[in-house]
Amino acid sequence: MYTIGDYLLDRLNELGVEDIFGVPGDYNLTFLDHITAHPQLSWVGNANELNAAYAADGYARTKGFAALVTTFGVGELSAINGLAGSFAERVPVIEIVGSPVSTVQTDKKLVHHTLGDGDFLHFEKMHDAVTVASAHLTIQNATSEIDRVLTTALSLRRPGYINLPIDVAAAPVEKAQKKLQLKVTSPIDSTLLEKIQTALSSAKQPVFITGHEIQSYHLEDTVAKIAAHTTVPVAALSLGKSSIDETHPQFVGIYSGALTAEPLKTYVDNADLVILLGAQLTDTATSGFSQSFSASKIIAIHPETTTVFGQDYPSNDFKELVEALTTIDYRMETSAALKTMPSTKEFIATDTLLTQNRFWEAIETNFKQNDTIVAEQGTSFFGITNTQFKKDMRLIGQPLWGSIGYTFPAALGSQLAARSKRHLLFIGDGSLQLTIQELGMALRAKLTPLIFVINNNGYTVEREIHGPNERYNDIPTWDYAQLPTVFGGTDQNVATYKVTTETELAEALVTAQADTTRLQWIEVVMDQTDAPELLKEMGRIFAKQNT
Numbered sequence: 001m002y003t004i005g006d007y008l009l010d011r012l013n014e015l016g017v018e019d020i021f022g023v024p025g026d027y028n029l030t031f032l033d034h035i036t037a038h039p040q041l042s043w044v045g046n047a048n049e050l051n052a053a054y055a056a057d058g059y060a061r062t063k064g065f066a067a068l069v070t071t072f073g074v075g076e077l078s079a080i081n082g083l084a085g086s087f088a089e090r091v092p093v094i095e096i097v098g099s100p101v102s103t104v105q106t107d108k109k110l111v112h113h114t115l116g117d118g119d120f121l122h123f124e125k126m127h128d129a130v131t132v133a134s135a136h137l138t139i140q141n142a143t144s145e146i147d148r149v150l151t152t153a154l155s156l157r158r159p160g161y162i163n164l165p166i167d168v169a170a171a172p173v174e175k176a177q178k179k180l181q182l183k184v185t186s187p188i189d190s191t192l193l194e195k196i197q198t199a200l201s202s203a204k205q206p207v208f209i210t211g212h213e214i215q216s217y218h219l220e221d222t223v224a225k226i227a228a229h230t231t232v233p234v235a236a237l238s239l240g241k242s243s244i245d246e247t248h249p250q251f252v253g254i255y256s257g258a259l260t261a262e263p264l265k266t267y268v269d270n271a272d273l274v275i276l277l278g279a280q281l282t283d284t285a286t287s288g289f290s291q292s293f294s295a296s297k298i299i300a301i302h303p304e305t306t307t308v309f310g311q312d313y314p315s316n317d318f319k320e321l322v323e324a325l326t327t328i329d330y331r332m333e334t335s336a337a338l339k340t341m342p343s344t345k346e347f348i349a350t351d352t353l354l355t356q357n358r359f360w361e362a363i364e365t366n367f368k369q370n371d372t373i374v375a376e377q378g379t380s381f382f383g384i385t386n387t388q389f390k391k392d393m394r395l396i397g398q399p400l401w402g403s404i405g406y407t408f409p410a411a412l413g414s415q416l417a418a419r420s421k422r423h424l425l426f427i428g429d430g431s432l433q434l435t436i437q438e439l440g441m442a443l444r445a446k447l448t449p450l451i452f453v454i455n456n457n458g459y460t461v462e463r464e465i466h467g468p469n470e471r472y473n474d475i476p477t478w479d480y481a482q483l484p485t486v487f488g489g490t491d492q493n494v495a496t497y498k499v500t501t502e503t504e505l506a507e508a509l510v511t512a513q514a515d516t517t518r519l520q521w522i523e524v525v526m527d528q529t530d531a532p533e534l535l536k537e538m539g540r541i542f543a544k545q546n547t
């Protein structure tokens, strides 16, 4: 019998989902039977629902859409932090919450996984702030509500929430006769395009700044076309690194406000036109809002609205508007020599203890075209920010929401979505301790990322902000090289390394990169007071911002 549960799964598969994350619970078990029976879907059991939400986020950033299944109350409230991160950073993830039989809910029965008050709506209400669409399914509304939540989540690139009672999931329904109708877009406001054209035509020193919303809508190639067509320099925010290919001739580096390298900093801060393409000027991206260009010079193009010198033009289709810029009539008379990214020089290892600067120099010389880099908040993200990517490389990080531990499951989710792509994860010891359980899923799924665990004895990024020697920034000492064994590692599925010197790192990199059939687990020991220069500066800025 074809059920509402099958309808939901077919719609998810129609949107590209092939793996579903989550944790079983008695309110979703019979629905999970339909996942395991589905010919195009695989069940990815996670160690907990927070990791499931993080993994779904990483999967969606690579595959375009993702779904996780949780159980009512206890499961969904573990996942909610992950959904909040997907909301903040515009990643379309659908959470399906298995809930008690409809009559149990309408009769307000005091069942397990409730607050014991007979109210079954608390938890979906708690999701309102972190979802763009949510539904409590009934037999009558199921198919239309499923279509509404999925298409809204996809068009706005934000999470959706579906409460799926056991009996509703199991109810018979007709198969969908037509494909999902994705949001129909209205034509671009012609006055808006004229305004942008006029502004550009009179600009002598324009600049594009791209951000993470370009990545959410997979418009990186379109941005490259705009750059080639206009020859206007394109900088990227760290919250959006790789939103333009960093080998593009017009790419001029990462703009980070006052901490931007010259001559890019002066060029941008004195630009007479700044066109933000899906770029949000957040505190981490602008080093504490230290950009010096005037707000009156900004045209900001975002998914829900575009602002031209302070005037809002809502509800123009983001993808169509960005694509319209590939034919705008403008070419720079002279392209300023702005390339600030260091050229990738050769790394000559010495037998000295590793420092952050030398670590990132070594890593940068080992990048390969098409790599996916995943960098955790902490010294990892600040270390990767100004490295020079090779062609078609992309970065996954969470510098806006910044929930540490996110990148480990996210890297695994992303590699599940694209097993052929090489994935390198950089994660601090502190962050790893929050989501390490997912190593079991990685080994069971035979994933093969290269994982660099930066062991610097605790929370270095926090030490840079406040309390450098305080106990609260220390963490229990783990034997990181032993962890794979604990989580199911064998000689067949994992290789582990522990490096403290440049030479040991160089040797480990050669061996690890040649071994493409196993997960590579590389513990990198560095001093707790050592941090990338960008982080040291940012730490001072955050300390001031938090007073």
Ligand SMILES: Cc1ncc(Cc2c([C@@H](C)O)sc(CCOP(=O)(O)OP(=O)(O)O)c2C)c(N)n1
Pocket (backbone or CB within 6 Å): 376, 377, 378, 379, 380, 402, 403, 404, 427, 428, 429, 430, 431, 432, 454, 456, 458, 459, 460, 461, 462
């Ligand atoms: C879920 C969660 N809890 C707490 C924090 C605060 C926090 C950071 C805020 C600033 O985002 S960075 C950080 C420590 C990271 O330590 P690490 O992973 O060992 O990194 P490093 O390489 O810097 O030692 C914490 C605890 C957070 N961001 N997310």
Ligand SMILES: [Mg+2]
Pocket (backbone or CB within 6 Å): 378, 428, 429, 430, 431, 454, 455, 456, 457, 458, 459, 460
């Ligand atoms: Mg650390």
